[in-house]
Amino acid sequence: MKRREFVERLGVGSALLVSGGAIADGFTAPAPSSGQGHDHTQVTGPLANATVSFGQWRTDPPLSRFPNVNLPPTNQHLLIPYVATIQEGGSVNFIVAGLHHILVYAPGTATADIDITLTAPVTNPPASPFPPLINDPANRVYRGVDPTLFPQDRVEVMTFTKPGKYLVICGFLPHFVNDNMHGFVEVLPRPGRP
Numbered sequence: 001m002k003r004r005e006f007v008e009r010l011g012v013g014s015a016l017l018v019s020g021g022a023i024a025d026g027f028t029a030p031a032p033s034s035g036q037g038h039d040h041t042q043v044t045g046p047l048a049n050a051t052v053s054f055g056q057w058r059t060d061p062p063l064s065r066f067p068n069v070n071l072p073p074t075n076q077h078l079l080i081p082y083v084a085t086i087q088e089g090g091s092v093n094f095i096v097a098g099l100h101h102i103l104v105y106a107p108g109t110a111t112a113d114i115d116i117t118l119t120a121p122v123t124n125p126p127a128s129p130f131p132p133l134i135n136d137p138a139n140r141v142y143r144g145v146d147p148t149l150f151p152q153d154r155v156e157v158m159t160f161t162k163p164g165k166y167l168v169i170c171g172f173l174p175h176f177v178n179d180n181m182h183g184f185v186e187v188l189p190r191p192g193r194p
Helices: 003-010 173-177
Strands: 016-018 021-023 049-057 075-080 083-087 091-096 102-105 140-143 154-159 164-170 182-188
Touching: 049 083, 049 164, 049 182, 075 182, 083 091, 164 173
Parallel strands: 049 091, 083 182
Antiparallel strands: 016 021, 049 075, 091 154, 102 140, 102 164, 164 182
16 A cells, blocks of 8 residues: 555545644655754764664574573673764664663763772662672763663663764773773764854
8 A cells, every 4th residue: 555545544635734844745844843952953874873782692602592591701891883983963872782881971081081989889689799880970971771670682872962082881890990891982073064
């Protein structure tokens, strides 16, 4: 069934007003709203979005996670790619595999700048065998969810609105300190902007 036939069967005809835009044979997007604190300007092109694997499950030796087994030694503590590149206003999909905690720091922050003495316990359970989470708020622009409250495999998506090179680390203290689990997001200025 073609789109036009589908719309006609719904009984809405070929023109419908939605939030100031019109749906007909073509689509006119609504104008960006103001006063809501959101930027609804569309970001397109090859640098609009990037995907970063935040930890990976190893397959050598063969691994069976069925039914829901998550053995720490079978997880690789890397961000791949090490440097993801997007344009200003674009987003990064962090695909988390394993027990990891995403922390993002503003441009100019180096790994040596992270104060690893500032930590917080995980939430669930409070007296758990899990190591502490790094809790250095200086220059931090994003702190991900407590991974003990969610499945180990998940996605966290964030947008970067200012150009620069952002440091991204795993907040689990031993992953960052012992395994050097970190990477970067390089945000380029949007074409046509100063």
